[in-house]
Amino acid sequence: MDSTSINTILLYNTEIQKSALSGIGHKASRSEIVNEIMINKLNQETLTLSKLPDKIKINIFKYVRFPMNLLLTSDLWYQLSKQNVVRAKWLIYHFGKGHALFYAIHFGPNFINVPVVQKIIEFGGIVSRYFVQRFLLSFGAYDPKLIQKKIEHNVGNIDIEQIRKVQQKHATPWASDTPLDVFT
Template identity: 40%
Template sequence: MIDYITKIPSELLSKILKYNKILIDLMLTCKIFLNIIKDNQFKMNWLFFHFGKSHALFHTVRLGPNFINVDLANMIVEKIGISRYFIQRLALRFSLYDKKLLELKLQHNNSTINDS
């Protein structure tokens, strides 16, 4: 079965995989699926498909530190924007885990102060 999967382009596989609501089952199936699902672009498209752009960032945080990373958060923010309240909630939840997210909070606070 793996031989057939390797012949399918990863772009097509990612479009097929995004229809699955539970990604953990696919991640455990094979390394090809695992690599596709770990890709930030795939994660963003999956979130938009299942939860819509308005709720994607919320569900990214809800899925926890194994799902979210700074690059994914930045990609989503570039597409939809972000509220100051959400940055505060994100920092409260993850600042203990990820110094880059704390730096993102500080950078966002500085930019809003400078814009005022």
């Protein structure tokens, strides 16, 4: 038995003795008393979570692989997830220093902003030449009119149907919706 189980049993026995001494024991069943004790214990645990230092909460958050379930549990975790430091640490822990910026852009404009990029670089994130090349190639949206003009005036050996298939398959490039301030 661990110490938590022993403490729960001791608390249970103490509560039963108190209720028996006060005359409530004969009115409430044993299971009702146990339920009330467990509810009080759960409420106490919830309160202690909010009293944890931010550093510990950030470390807990960092180790969660899919944080969406955690975000939905309480407003405390949701507010913590909006912090730039937390986002940067989570990315670096799960994807490494070399791929943190790739995934930050992959998660889209709701996730990435200038302070997140600054924190990733501050925590040792790597801005590789390959990343910059891919980002420059993919930044911006496709212009359908420009593509149509290229198809109409194409004299080379490029298959028009193949261009249209690629265009439909990749409706938006990888970094096309990245905010301009992150790009610069």
